[in-house]
Amino acid sequence: MMILKQPKSRLFTVLFCLTTITILLFSYNYSITSSYFFKLWQVGTPVSKSLCACSQCISVEDEDPWFMELFNKSIPPLMSPNNTMLSEKTYKWWQGLQTRRKTPANYKEVVQRLFQVIPGEKHYMDSGPNRCRTCAVVGNSANLKGSHYGALIDSNDFVIRMNKAPTLGYEKDVGRRTTHHVMYPESATDLQNDTHLLLIPFKILDLEWIISALTTGTIKRTRMPVMAKIKANKNKVLIYSPTFFKYVYDFWLKGHGLYPSTGFLTLMFAIHICDEVNVFGFGADKGGNWQHYWENNLLHGFHHTGQHDGNHEYIVTMLLACKNKIKMFKGR
Ligand SMILES: *[C@@H]1O[C@H](CO)[C@@H](O)[C@H](O)[C@H]1NC(C)=O
Ligand SMILES: *[C@@H]1O[C@H](CO)[C@@H](O)[C@H](O)[C@H]1NC(C)=O
């Protein structure tokens, strides 16, 4: 961002980052070395050798200790027929996330059926010195209203949106392209044929739902009524890996909250498959309002929902920004 070039702003950024990290240290008991603080003074100055072809990459050779401790590139973010097996610990944790039927369906059998309906071959685990994959992660905050970010968002290789996010009528501020749309059954929406549906499953029934929604349409209810059929390209459906899900919770959130929010899970997906991550539409608008950009109802706040530790997610997100791992676009 141009703004970082002005000394005053840089000072502000450094102070902001110091404050964030101090809060983090005191509230969450991270074990931190002194090099951690030293690193902080490098805010805004790319110093390390990049491991990708972008001007600034998420992975660099001279890695930040905090980031290095958390970031694990070898865990695939997506489920494929090769990695459906869950450890007993992961399975148990994942099963406990949402209330479920007394006898859940057989996981192995469901997964087998799933990969007869969807392809399961996209991995994105192809990072290297010649790749520069830019990604826009577009949240649903009202701070996008009047931002005119549309063209900037669309200029990224991947444009990742989530839940009910519409583009029609909001193109100037949110863009028109969507390469990936992240959702769960209860937040589903119809998609264009060239968009990847990325399902976050919270239970086996969610996997059964996507099979059904793409074929027979027999499942009409999970925890609540859901879309029986969904308009989406079967060949482009992707499934968020429960193993990766648990890694995000254990490592990045240190077990805070019941489970991570869709926004945070999406951000984590992006930093693991992209080389440059640009974040739009996260947080409140400048009036401090928490609402969706397509709604005018202030009562529909979505910040503190109980299940998520929004505060911890916010601090981790800010740290990623402080350390130049992601770029935050604050909107209006
Ligand atoms: C990263 O994840 C892999 C696969 O789960 C694991 O074997 C490895 O030990 C992890 N690496 C670190 C540094 O935690
Ligand atoms: C799954 O494993 C097989 C055999 O080991 C391999 O040929 C194939 O490329 C793998 N598929 C994915 C999506 O990793």
Ligand SMILES: *[C@@H]1O[C@H](CO)[C@@H](O)[C@H](O)[C@H]1NC(C)=O
């Ligand atoms: C959607 O794309 C697939 C290829 O992924 C193609 O086979 C199919 O005909 C397309 N459907 C529509 C309605 O355009």
